[in-house]
Amino acid sequence: MTYQVTVKPSGHTFWAEENETVLDAGLRQGVALPYGCRGGMCGSCAATILSGQVHYPFGEPQGLTPAEMENGKALLCMAAALSHLEIDSPQVGAEPDIEVKTLPVRVEKMRKLAADVMELTLKLPASERLRFLAGQYVDILLKDGKQRGFSLANSPLDDSFLELHIRHVPGGFFTSHVFNEMKEKALLRIRGPLGSFYIHESERPIILIGGGTGFAPLKGMLEQMMAQGLEKPVHLYWGVRAKPDLYMDSVVRSWVSRHPRLTYVPVLSEPQPQDNWQGRTGWVHEAVAADFPDLSAYDVYMSGPPPMINAAKKAFLAQGLAEAHLYYDSFEYSPDTLKAMQEDKA
Numbered sequence: 001m002t003y004q005v006t007v008k009p010s011g012h013t014f015w016a017e018e019n020e021t022v023l024d025a026g027l028r029q030g031v032a033l034p035y036g037c038r039g040g041m042c043g044s045c046a047a048t049i050l051s052g053q054v055h056y057p058f059g060e061p062q063g064l065t066p067a068e069m070e071n072g073k074a075l076l077c078m079a080a081a082l083s084h085l086e087i088d089s090p091q092v093g094a095e096p097d098i099e100v101k102t103l104p105v106r107v108e109k110m111r112k113l114a115a116d117v118m119e120l121t122l123k124l125p126a127s128e129r130l131r132f133l134a135g136q137y138v139d140i141l142l143k144d145g146k147q148r149g150f151s152l153a154n155s156p157l158d159d160s161f162l163e164l165h166i167r168h169v170p171g172g173f174f175t176s177h178v179f180n181e182m183k184e185k186a187l188l189r190i191r192g193p194l195g196s197f198y199i200h201e202s203e204r205p206i207i208l209i210g211g212g213t214g215f216a217p218l219k220g221m222l223e224q225m226m227a228q229g230l231e232k233p234v235h236l237y238w239g240v241r242a243k244p245d246l247y248m249d250s251v252v253r254s255w256v257s258r259h260p261r262l263t264y265v266p267v268l269s270e271p272q273p274q275d276n277w278q279g280r281t282g283w284v285h286e287a288v289a290a291d292f293p294d295l296s297a298y299d300v301y302m303s304g305p306p307p308m309i310n311a312a313k314k315a316f317l318a319q320g321l322a323e324a325h326l327y328y329d330s331f332e333y334s335p336d337t338l339k340a341m342q343e344d345k346a
């Protein structure tokens with residue numbers, strides 16, 4: 001069966017087969033539905049079902065509470081239509097129209113930024129440019145249809161190369177390859193730009209929160225905002241375990257010295273004696289919550305590990321942040337890994 005999906009308030013319509021996710025159907029037909037992990041975890045693709053019915057033939061999403069489901073919320077990356085649908089997804093239509101390309105890239109440079117973080121500088125073919133918005137990500141395409149998402153750490157103002165900050169995940173298929181085998185000049189295939197994590201036009205002051213390599217997309221955003229003059233207050237919080245994990249601390253401090261509207265608060269969760277750390281400690285989202293008891297006037301952008309994102313979402317919404325002003329990329333594992341992990345558990 002094929003069902004019609006109508007998106008409100010934009011009025012876009014598309015058709016969904018019963019054996020595909022609503023997200024896949026929309027993207028296939030050029031409707032820019034928002035999404036992040038594509039594995040039912042991060043919640044970026046959440047929409048409200050205004051009429052009709054969906055189900056989850058590919059597994060129940062972990063990123064929705066039973067109460068949210070009861071209130072009609074669905075995660076479109078996992079949901080399939082059981083009838084014609086009317087869905088509420090306010091971001092659709094507000095998305096800029098940027099072509100998603102699949103391109104070969106060459107690893108121009110590899111630089112170890114910390115014990116478990118590698119910077120990759122990727123060079124595009126001479127005749128190609130990748131149009132993207134600061135903060136978006138690309139998928140690295142591997143064999144057997146596998147893909148791994150990594151945020152773009154540079155701004156599109158200099159798009160002759162792409163910069164990635166890759167954390168080594170112990171036992172991880174691709175990141176172990178990067179750390180143990182990959183050499184400069186290696187060839188990769190990428191697909192992008194992807195995702196809706198980029199700066200949205202607004203007059204409101206901004207809080208940026210990065211956990212670990214969650215700093216990467218924020219770096220791209222900041223480079224772009226600084227190039228445009230940084231006219232409103234921007235507060236950057238960067239949470240890591242110990243001091244060496246602040247792998248671009250001196251770069252950020254040099255930005256702060258040149259941009260009076262930019263503030264920077266590094267937060268260590270496990271400072272080591274040799275760090276001789278006098279700064280903030282604990283979880284980065286708790287530092288933000290303590291410094292901004294009322295978040296109702298802010299736009300918040302955060303990226304990093306899923307536990308940080310989930311805890312921060314809860315804390316910030318309780319402190320007055322409007323859901324519409326919270327933007328995030330949750331660094332989930334790839335859909336194939338999440339699926340394999342779920343199958344192993346079952």
Ligand SMILES: Cc1cc2nc3c(=O)[nH]c(=O)nc-3n(C[C@H](O)[C@H](O)[C@H](O)COP(=O)(O)OP(=O)(O)OC[C@H]3O[C@@H](n4cnc5c(N)ncnc54)[C@H](O)[C@@H]3O)c2cc1C
Nearest residue numbers: 148149150151166167171172173174175213331332337340
């Ligand atoms: C939008 C987005 C942007 C991102 N940006 C960044 C970024 O800028 N920088 C960054 O460092 N990361 C980023 N990530 C996270 C990054 O994509 C993952 O860390 C990466 O996919 C890991 O790939 P891998 O092949 O090394 O690990 P995988 O092979 O996917 O394995 C991940 C973990 O799962 C375990 N595992 C795998 N299979 C199983 C199984 N069957 N049972 C049990 N355990 C299993 C592995 O041992 C390992 O610990 C981003 C993620 C998203 C979604």
